[in-house]
Amino acid sequence: KQEVTQIPAALSVPEGENLVLNCSFTDSAIYNLQWFRQDPGKGLTSLLLIQSSQREQTSGRLNASLDKSSGRSTLYIAASQPGDSATYLCAVMEYGNKLVFGAGTILRVKS
């Protein structure tokens, strides 16, 4: 059974700092990996999607990497801003299109 773990569970950083969020998964037979952002009481916003054949994806200040063989992904946020404060969820898509989510990292960027 696929399990997705995210570390740390919570992170508080001063504005402007670069930071890394970690995600690991137990079964490397995945179709893709996605990073989402969730604001309190809201739905999900897709940030980056990495196909299983890819190593990384970038969007603005965000960069996500994928090492499928070791079951790891990282989300790098450059020059963090208070508006980046949210919960960040990592999810792997298994064959059959089922998404398995991690518990998330709660990020707080202090101004």
Add this chain to the structure above:
Amino acid sequence: GAVVSQHPSWVICKSGTSVKIECRSLDFQATTMFWYRQFPKQSLMLMATSNEGSKATYEQGVEKDKFLINHASLTLSTLTVTSAHPEDSSFYICSARSLQGPAYEQYFGPGTRLTVT
């Protein structure tokens, strides 16, 4: 494009009553819709997968007689929580997969907060 809506956004109901939550794809047709639930400070757990015109597939441990799912059209799926109890209080989120787009892409709704008193 690719907008998914949910209605209502929040609902409070009394124990023993039933509540229906709607999930609509507004600008695309969805072959498949997914229903998730999220407890406070926990992640999303897939409850069931529904395909238009056929019965939903429920995940292990999810009671299909309690969580009734209907996917009557390519733009609408409904989740009915029957005989709701306080432990059913949760955040319910749906997602939809487009008929046209990549099979792996799911678009998420804004969620429905259910509180059972």
